[in-house]
Amino acid sequence: MTRKLFVNIPVSNLDASVEFFTGLGFTFNPQFTDENATCMLVGEDAYFMLLVKDYFQSFTPKPMGDAKVNDHALYAITADTREEVDELVDKALASGATSIREPMDQGFMYQRSFLDLDGHHWEVFFMDMSQMPAAES
Known part of the structure; x- marks a missing residue:
């Protein structure tokens, strides 16, 4: 399915x-x-x-939270390249988003974050699986 x-x-x-x-x-x-x-x-x-x-x-009987005050979820989306991560997040920031933290670079994965206009937390990342550390046995 x-x-x-x-x-x-x-x-x-x-x-x-x-x-x-x-x-x-x-x-x-x-x-x-x-x-x-x-x-x-x-x-x-x-x-x-x-x-x-x-x-x-x-759609819900529960009270709606305020995303500008509390995180309810982190919305993570991929990009095809590190440059695309920067391009998308830079566009978001120029359009009114708020930066939430410094970029994270783990070698195999590069990630940046922003809060959208309503405070929802977005993570944009590029992952190069060929550079991912081998799993320890």
Whole structure:
């Protein structure tokens, strides 16, 4: 069975979020877009549903947390090169994102992080499996 991944996150301003993520190079499926939500393509079978807060709250009886105060998840996405990591994160920062920490370089993996307009924590990384240390037996 092939599964698709849909991650639902609340946003304060849907139009601003679409503009922000479009600027980072993401595309959206118009079939799943209206005034309450949009479907952002992240990978072949991976999507982020950006939902206005009231609509998001209609899916759960639990109170919605504030991503600017607490981390509920870290959203990690890959890039094809170290340069692409820098390009994507630099675009995010130029578009209003906030840097959360210094880049991490472990030789085989390079990673940078940012908080989006609503405070959601994104990790962008490149991993060169040929440089990964061998597992110890």
